[in-house]
Amino acid sequence: MEEPRDQTDLHVERWLPVLPDLDPEIEGAVTRVHYLSAHLKRHREQSLVDFGLQRHEFETLHALAGRGGRAAPSELAGDLGMAPNSITGRLDALDRRGYVRRTPSATDRRRVDVELTEDGRAVWLGAMDVLGNEEYRLLGVLDEKERRQLSDLLRRVMIKAEQA
Structure with a gap:
């Protein structure tokens, strides 16, 4: 055969x-x-x-999930090979959709951390x-x-x- x-x-x-x-x-x-x-x-x-995701949204959620669901924007930018100021627009859009939220950093009050929400993790x-x-x-x-x-x-x- x-x-x-x-x-x-x-x-x-x-x-x-x-x-x-x-x-x-x-x-x-x-x-x-x-x-x-x-x-x-x-x-x-x-x-x-x-x-209902665009590729860059998925990549950002993926990078955030890979850091345990919480990271500084600069860490995400590094993971994605982007300039740190370029990540802001992505995070703004994901925040509006309820997929991430920004919270004050527990270690540095000048910094914010980005957290993956339950909806963001689910999608x-x-x-x-x-x-x-x-x-x-x-x-x-x-x-x-x-x-x-x-x-x-x-x-x-x-x-x-x-x-x-």
Whole structure:
């Protein structure tokens, strides 16, 4: 019985006669990573639409949740790779929607902290669940050992990419 084929198999077959030196395994791996990334991006974008979030709103809520639900605006800006004064507009919009609130800092009265509200946490988790479910659906075809192996192999590739 023949193993199932995907769109990448067709892609590689189409390009091998054009580029005879093409390594089909490298082309296959890179193309599959690209297609998988695009697939997950479509699911993320749809989850944001479903939960009424713009990407930058989700990213800000995600950064805040990753800091335990409370952070200084400058910390969030750093996490998001933004200038500290650029975060204010994002926080204003999220505050108006009831997803975050600003409170005086417990350690420095000149500073405010941003807190994730229950509504903000709920909308962030809802969007995360949609994407997480799709990730589990896709990677669920692999057993635990295979998932660990895939992660390890991709780590080796990423370490090389990060050295650039």
